Amino acid sequence: MSLQHFSTKDRILHAAEELFAAQGFATTSLRQVTSRADVNIAAVNYHFGSKDNLVNEVFRRRMDEMSAERLKALKHALDTRPGELEPVLAAFVEPALAMAQDRHGGGAFIRVIARAYAESNDSLRKFLSDQYGHVLRDFAKAIDACVPGLGKETLYRRLDFLSGALTYAMADFGLIKRPHGVSEATHRERAAKALIRFAAAGFQADAN
Structure with missing residues (x-):
């Protein structure tokens, strides 16, 4: 269009x-x-x-919806499967992969996220922290309840690792390409399951 x-x-x-x-x-x-x-x-x-506000709004129009979906899924996980790590991780991973699959600009936004990781933009980082830091804190609290004793530094470092791996999976830039005859939705679902299991093992690993 x-x-x-x-x-x-x-x-x-x-x-x-x-x-x-x-x-x-x-x-x-x-x-x-x-x-x-x-x-x-x-x-x-x-x-x-201003240009800074334009950059912020490019993020806001995608991140508001994704954050709301993540928090909704997190509440459901905590209500229905308390103490289980994988449902918490699924609440973090699956809405992001669904956004990446959105054909109305989802792919472009994934590259924008990658740019945010690569470029030093203090204004953008402050905006994202101010607007969406509470989402990461809610997930950190939920993960900590499932895997107690990690310590704040280790917990947030592993959450950073998960965020980086998720961005890579969203970009579909890895070695595993969508096989012939497999739908995009199925391909993303398989990627989500694999990432969730991988992340669960990482969070549950010995912190020492």
Whole structure:
């Protein structure tokens, strides 16, 4: 579908997401964004105010929904299978992989996430910490209840490892490609199960 079918704000977000994915945050200029979105610079200033705010909003429109799905799944896991680690990890992993499968820009956003890991952007990191840090804290608390005694540093380090592995799986950039005849949904489901089991073993490993 052409960008012209979207609102001005959505056109700007789509264009920015694609350019950030391809070029990174520092290299992409607002003029490039406005050219791709077919809007003027005043429209960017009106809707976002600055390039930093535009970067933040590219993340917000994906992360708000994914975070809500994660917390909903986490509550269900804690209510129905208390003390079990794998359902908690599934609540973290599965909504992210579902977002990656979204054909309306999900793939581009995964590359944007990878850019956020690779580039030093203090403003973006503060925004993500302020807006979504509570989600990681809720998962850390739930994991700690399943695997007590890890200690805060070890727990958060392993959660960082899981986040990195999940981003890699979301990008589908690894050695295991989708086999012929296997649907995208089935391929993602298999990846999720394998990652959850792998992560569970990592969290349950001796901390020493």
